[in-house]
Amino acid sequence: MFLASVVGEEENVRRRERLIQLCEKAAKYCRDAQTNRGGWGYVSAKDGSNFDEGSVTVTQVQALRAARNAGIIVPAEAIKDAQKYLMDSTNEQGGVQYSLAFGGGGRGEGRPALTAAAVACGFSFGDYSGKYPKMWLKNCQQYLSIPGEGRRMGHDEYTHYYYAQVMYVLGDDRYKKLFPDARPDEVLTWSKYRKAVFDEFKRTQSADGSWSHDSWTARMVGPVYVTACYLTIMQLDKAALPIYQR
Secondary structure, three states: OHHHHHHOOOOOHHHHHHHHHHHHHHHHHHHHHOOOOOOEOOOOOOOOOOOOEHHHHHHHHHHHHHHHHOOOOOOHHHHHHHHHHHHHOEOOOOOEEOOOOOOOOOOOOEOHHHHHHHHHHHHHOOOOOOHHHHHHHHHHHHHOOOOOOOOOOOOHHHHHHHHHHHHHHHOOOHHHHHOOOOOHHHOOOHHHHHHHHHHHHHHHOOOOOOOOOOOHHHHHHOHHHHHHHHHHHHOHHHOOOHHHOO
């Protein structure tokens, strides 16, 4: 994803050609590493006994989208199969379960963090108003907490890295187009979300400029991870990278 994002910024012709070659090889590897269910695991399907799970899958989708935005050749089947994977992972409540490799076919427990990521991926697929993105979005409204509301989740930073992208794409008028019958208090807008999140970030920032929370992921990785997630969210309005643009 990083290399694909800088391809367009590289002015050295030879280095840019090399970057394109690397990204094309990476995109091909992504396809080869994909499981027969359309997802990805911690290693390739061959090396991981065909195991896949949602968090790696959404990461791969973002990387492939970044590559496609940069003009890199991306196997169409990889995107199509990944889209089906997320749909198959969706339960009746619109939540995305952890893994299809464990069975369940969308009947497992929905994970708010993965569901938020699925909406971002749905938008990445170019599906802004289909059945599944709307299901995922409604599920997020029901089960996902916003920073500052006083309720924390185990993967807050990860969750809002993706959910903020969703809110930014929705802007202040797209939700109403998706759900014309929504009550005023149900309407999600970027400006409202942005204020709540930014206020919380300002309140919780450490003196050295970093953020550090007592979530499992933050404890395992540290303040660099949390700070990077939050900086990405706060710079969405700048639309610096194609993958984050409306």
